[in-house]
Amino acid sequence: MDVSWIPGDNDLIVTVVAGLVVLGGAAAALIGRTRQAPPRPAPPTSPSAAPEAPAVELEPKDDAGPAVATAESPERVEDRFARLRRRVSSGLGASLLSIFRRGALTQDDWDELEETLLLADVGAAASDALLADLRARLRADPEAEPRELLRAALLDVVDPGLDRTLAFGEPGRGETDAVIVVGVNGVGKTTTVGKLARVLVAEGRTVVLGAADTFRAAAADQLETWGARVGVPVVRAHADGADPASVAFEAADRARDDSVDVLLVDTAGRLQNKQGLMDELGKIVRVVSKVSPPREVLLVLDATTGQNGLTQARVFGQVAPLTGIVLTKLDGTAKGGIVLAVQRELGVPVKFVGLGEGADDLAPFDPHGFVDSLLGD
Template identity: 65%
Template sequence: MNDTLATLLAAGVPIAILIALGTLLVRRRGNRPPTGPGSDEDSSGSVLAPPRPGGSTVDETTAVDVPGTPPAPAAEPASGSAPPAGAAVLEPELLEPEAPALEVPAPVAGRLARLRGRLARSGSPLGARLLQVLSRDHLTEDDWDELEETLLLADVGAGPSAELIEALRTRVRVEGVKDPAHVRTMLREQLLALVDPALDRELSTARTADGAPAVVLVVGVNGTGKTTTVGKLARVLVAEGRTVVLGAADTFRAAAADQLQTWGSRVGVHTVRSDRDGADPAAVAFDAVRQGRSEGVDVVLVDTAGRLQNKAGLMDELGKITRVITREAPLSEVLLVLDATTGQNGLNQARVFGEVAGVTGIVLTKLDGTAKGGIVVAVQRELGVPVKLVGLGEGPDDLAPFDPEAFVDGLLEA
């Protein structure tokens, strides 16, 4: 630096000009950025921010808070990055859950048409085997015995089987059995007569004259699918535009009320239940009917605990439930749920329940895919009440009003 100054003086440059140039160089050196490639520090070690518009810079090491100046807003974290330390985080379980969309039950009309196909695939002896025997050129006594055995194996019952065989013998003698189409028509007419299409199979679900809801009590033994049937029946009624309240009067099985409430919630139906296990089922049933009346619903469905027909204490309790309910509203229906595969044991159940609870209709579950379709005839004969509903499978809408003609046609298509 001294050599440069001496050279300029020797060249005759005025001293005033040299002083001005020196001052300018000092100012520039103080403002210039770091000189090292990629360096973030000057010679003193200070970190310098990038130049602002206009050329000014900020030395972050000397930044101070100015009193009265609002703090700069915190930068929002980038999407997907972790929240800042100390930030409040809303746990997932504290978020408001979205209400599930209500299910729309399938229309009731035409449901039994599905049963025809399932019966046809089940190999029911009331179909192919009966037609096969009746189509023979000459029917011997052995053939008639085979027909009767087929009917008995299908749980038609001894009395109805004998009636059907006698009616067929008479028609075969008079009309003959040459034409297969005629044989099928003849057998269809006789089976339909046994099933009895004249019975009133309509569910009584109309409100009473004083505006009380129709009350449907559902009874049966363990394992017949009773609670599931109540849930499916609620869907049938909702599909028909009815308003429903469910009563979980099965207080002995811990999961029964939960199961019923799940069925109801899917279609927007409220369930009345006890807050403790082992509560008085009659009280729960009464509360359900009372709430149904106060809400102005059309139907109250009351589920009861499964009970064996030979347990006197449980059957007496069922009588108590019936008496308590009728203090609030009359019973419109008492539906007995039977497993179609139980055969003659189902008839014993039906007999006792009919005496205790005054059964008005039968619900046959597990009717699809079974060779025991004759139970329809036998149970109607035993109780003198009709089969009103049949279970077609395990789907939520696999419960249908019973149609005698569709049922017989399904058997004969097997």
């Protein structure tokens, strides 16, 4: 570049101009490379890699080892059940009380009572037992308050004396308590497993989740999302269509090797009329028992299915020794009588109730609170 026409110190001007030219060329080259460079590929992930979950926070690393995932604290048990009670809507108690307040009951009144119970999914056997109890109480104390008579009779059916706690040992003792969760499609098993894991972690227990539902592609992904949210590992199949029992065994083996407090195994939604699938469930129970005999086999029932839930319970009970019931979707669309039917006809305690998809929509079943909610207290 000729700068001889510029008056003054030409050497200095030449140096400055030359520097600007060099910088401009470098910038242009950099922009060109940026436009031409292909996007960087994402790092490979293994089939068992858990999806990202913003709800999980990591504690800072310390000298003891890597950062540890921590779960958000669940709502207090008392608050959860109080909220669930407010959302349980049933006209059963109101209907029964309205009949009782008519004074001396005629046969037509007793027939209406029976019809009311049947429509509320109480079931024939439980209805007969409840009506017989009410008749006896009324004869013994004709002047008693109807609400108190009804409350006492309902409590007898629900049976507050049943043990509804989970049969777990003390955390940190180096032994694993296995829990197998069963039920048909659509009742909310996987969600229940995730919510239960959340509660157990909040109690200070270590947990491993086993994704033994290999028939439903989204089940393992859903469980991994819960695992990431709660901060617990998930053992899943390495390929689609893997043997569910092998996944359950691998999960049990890992839980034992890591001295985990609780193993929760999610199973496929097996239809009770599919003998092959029911046999597979029996196999899962057997292989897990080789490592850690199940302390709990929880049957998840949809409260909106009514008497069909009893049929499911009976069939599952033939394959695995049921220790407790989890009643999901116990909200305004469900009829509270199904709780009475389950307790009266199966003899298996309802241990948890839940509704909705919220992380805290699971609470230990409280017989007194449930009866009070039916009666509008």
